[in-house]
Amino acid sequence: MLADLMPPNQESLNCGAVHEEELSDFLALMTETFSMEPVATSQIFYRDPYFDLQNKRVLRIEGKIVSCLTLVERAAKREGMTFPVFGICGMSTHTKVRRNGYARRLLTDTLSLLRERNIPFVLLNPVSSDYYRRLGWEYVTSTQRLTTPPSTFPESPEVAGVRSLSRRDGYALSLIYDRLSRNETFLLTRDTKRWKFLLEFLRFGVIYAPKNGVPEGYLLYDLFEETIAGEQKSVLRVQEMLFETSRARRASLTFLSRQPVDLIQVEGTFERHIQNELFTLSANLTDAATLSETETLPTVMARIADFGKALAVSDLASLPLSKLEEKSVRCVMLDPLHPEGKQEVVISGEGIGKKDQLTGEISSACVLTADVSVWTRLLLGAISGEDCLAQGILLSSDEVTSAVAEELFPLKHPYISPIDYF
CATH class of the missing domain: 3.40.630.30 (Gcn5-related N-acetyltransferase (GNAT))
Structure with missing residues (x-):
């Protein structure tokens, strides 16, 4: 037993x-x-x-x-x-x-x-965020969800270029995804295996490809029933929608407008303001109650595993060491799951490494200290150094070091698509 x-x-x-x-x-x-x-x-x-x-x-x-x-x-x-x-x-x-x-x-x-x-980093989608937060994980990404009736989307004849996805479309989708994700922060890459898996397990999808043309956009979605405000509703949830041209956007929205469901929910776009990019009023609206709602939902929690590696992949080559008069910066990460209770990494002119890996003299004056959840958000760009200092969750040894932290850790809005959750 x-x-x-x-x-x-x-x-x-x-x-x-x-x-x-x-x-x-x-x-x-x-x-x-x-x-x-x-x-x-x-x-x-x-x-x-x-x-x-x-x-x-x-x-x-x-x-x-x-x-x-x-x-x-x-x-x-x-x-x-x-x-x-x-x-x-x-x-x-x-x-x-x-x-x-x-x-x-x-x-x-x-x-x-x-x-x-x-x-450097370990990710998860929590069942209980409070439990994982006590162990050092913290939310680093969110997604916007647009909920609206199909009738809010306008009609366009370009919908004729929309067709159902097939497994042969994996390469075309990967090209669109790679091109549009080029400037995103902390996006997960997708190799051939990943695309094959997605096309096998995702239930529904369409691609926009004009006649005899190159694919210009796609959307992946699911259908389900949900109780909303005490009523059973049929819902189409877009899990990822990407388009490279305006006509691909119009065709995709027309496709959504024709679906026999009560509500459309759109997630998985790279647009920061999807209500502005996607929500175009159709000509037949009669009641303000039919307009859309947009929610921001926390999605992926992250945690640093190897602090030195996390700093190394965070592109700290641009560290303004001149402001420190060529001194080093000792970064201290408090970690409840580490045998020593913390990890320390030194940034200096020699590079990034543990104290015993660097040969030069190490200054103890320039120190940045925070717990693992704060360092995780800082290095992934989910919060800025300036905000952390102002909130008192990043401790700096002096004003010069604070100025370096503000310049080193800007806000970058990391993003992970819903179909890449764990």
């Missing part, structure tokens, strides 16, 4: 990769935690294009799995640099032994593993 698997000491507890003979237990735990159908869980599990036993992590007590998670290996890009990140999904603990710190222990072990691999 699992109730008997809570030993008085930690000797019978260990963490590691799942063994092949344990996969049925791993699946059973996921199925229980998320109240999923066993067949559906198995399909998601085994059809993962990046399936790797080393990324299925478990905590065992006396050889029995009581907690598990899956690591998802991806790559992110910012300002021309591509670097590895990992997502965490499927975090599960047996109901009979919850609230004993087993999930925390498994997450701590996983972060240690990722630090050894020099992974």
Whole structure:
């Protein structure tokens, strides 16, 4: 019985990769935690294009799995640099032994593993944001959701160029995505495997390609029923909509206007003000109550694993060291899941590294200190250095160092598309 698997000491507890003979237990735990159908869980599990036993992590007590998670290996890009990140999904603990710190222990072990691999950031979509926030994760991205009846979108004859997606369209979609995402901050890249997976598992999608022309836009969507204000509504939710031309935008909106649903919800665009870019009043509106609503929803939480690597991929080559009169900056990150309770990295003329990796004299006068959640948001551009200093969540040793932090950490609005959530 699992109730008997809570030993008085930690000797019978260990963490590691799942063994092949344990996969049925791993699946059973996921199925229980998320109240999923066993067949559906198995399909998601085994059809993962990046399936790797080393990324299925478990905590065992006396050889029995009581907690598990899956690591998802991806790559992110910012300002021309591509670097590895990992997502965490499927975090599960047996109901009979919850609230004993087993999930925390498994997450701590996983972060240690990722630090050894020099992974800068770990991402997740939380079931309970409060729980993960206590362990150092914080929201770094959000998405805007436009909700409106189909009748609010105007009609255009260019809709004739819209057709259903096929698996052969993966390359065309990838080109559109890559071109339009070029200037986005912290977007996740999509390789051929990822596009193949998306086109197999996403339920609906259309592409705009004028006759004998090159595709200029696409939208991916789902259909479902939802209770809104006590009434059952049919909803079409756009999970990603990208267009390179105005005619692709018009054709896509016309397609949405013709759908036999009560409400259209649009997510997954790169536009910062989608109500202005997408919401064009049709000629037949008669009641102000039919206008749209726009929500901003928190989406992805992130956490630094390897502080030095996180600083290195944050493009700090432009650090205005001249303001520091060639001194170094000691960055201190308070980390509750690190064995020492903190990570320290020094930025100097020699580069970025731990104190014992640099040969020059290190000044202790120029210090920036914050906890892991603040440093995560700073390095991903989800909050500015100026705001952190003003709020007192980033501590600076002096005014000169504060000025450097303000210049070094601008607000950049990181974004991750809904179809890339973990």
